[in-house]
Amino acid sequence: MSRTARSPRRRYPLSLHLRTALSRRRRLVAAALLGTALALAVLRLAPPDGPTVPVVVAVRTLPAGSPVTAEDLAVAAYPRALAPEGAAADPAELAGRTLAGAVVPGQPLTATAVVGPGLLAGRPPGETAVTLRIDDPGALRHVRAGDHVDVVHSPDAVGAHRDVLxxxxxxxxxxxxPPPGDGGLLAGDAGAAADRGLLxxxxxxxxxxxxxxxxxxxxxxxxxxxxPGPGGPGGTDALSPSAGAAGP
Incomplete structure (x- = not known):
């Protein structure tokens, strides 16, 4: 009986062996890579060494113009060097205010994130804010918010007859x-110049x-x-269509 000759064993490239081994162990490799990624994320998100400060952040997306409630806010610990300038540290500083722009979760909130109180805040119910342009802006040089004024109107340009409104x-x-300047386009604040004389x-x-x-x-x-003193003349109830003419 003759023996059957064995065919020589085929040799495969090393790269093919490596790909085959990796394919068979792909789950193990994927788990190892995932663990490495998680470890890096934990290290990145871990609080750094050094002092931190409390910063108020939004906990949900809020549109511009919406009122802020205590439930919309949270306090996060920020490294002192990374805390935004003017960031609020206490939610009570912002609760009840109105957002000046939209915010997203985790966004730090500063004083500029909310609008200031309205002109009529604290005024009697039913009072309205009226904008007037005074012909002589110099008359407003020493007038400040909180002062009281008499508003006088002259129907004609001559000003012989004046009504106290x-x-x-x-x-x-x-x-x-407006700031002083030479009158050029780049001199001073154009917006302030346009507002000159407004009251x-x-x-x-x-x-x-x-x-x-x-x-x-x-x-x-x-x-x-x-x-005007308490119960005295003045205030909004002093307006009358027949207030009379003021002397020259």
């Missing part, structure tokens, strides 16, 4: 004088309509007066 009206806002006063709604009606007609000026 309001006495002792509270000043809610007054435009600041916002508080008035009852029906009286605010009449005050707004004089805009662009004749000449309007404001006279700084002492604050």
């Amino acid at each position: 309001g006495r002792g009206l509270p000043v809610l806002w007054v435009a600041a004088d 916002v006063v508080g008035a009852a709604h029906e009286d605010a309509v009449r005050l707004a009606g004089v805009a662009g007609t004749g000449r309007t000026t404001a006279v700084l007066v002492p604050a």
Whole structure:
């Protein structure tokens, strides 16, 4: 009986052996890679050494113009060097305020993230803010928010006849004088120059309509007066269509 000759064993490239071994152990390799990634993430997110400060952050997406509640906020520990400038440290500082822009979860909130109180905050119910343009902006040089003014209107350009449209009206806002310049396009703040002469006063709604009606007609000026005392003349109830003419 003759023996059958054995065929020589085929040799495969080393790279093929490696790919085959990796394919058979791909689950083990994937688990090892996943563990490495998790370890790196933990190290990256771990609090760094050094002092931290409390920073108020949003816990959910909030649209612009929405009121902020305590449930919308949380406090995170930020490294002192990475804390945003002006960031709030206590949720009570922002609760109840209105967002000036949209926020996303985890976004730090600063004082500029919410709008300031309105001009009518703390004013009597039913009072309206009226914007007037004073023909002589110099008359507003010493007027500040919180002062009281008499609003005087001259129907004609000559100004021989002047009507007192309001006495002792509270000043809610007054435009600041623009910075000095040479009058060029780049001199000073163009927005401040456009606001020059603007004055916002508080008035009852029906009286605010009449005050707004004089805009662009004749000449309007404001006279700084002492604050009206309790129960005394002045305030929004001092407006009257027949307030009479003021002397020259």
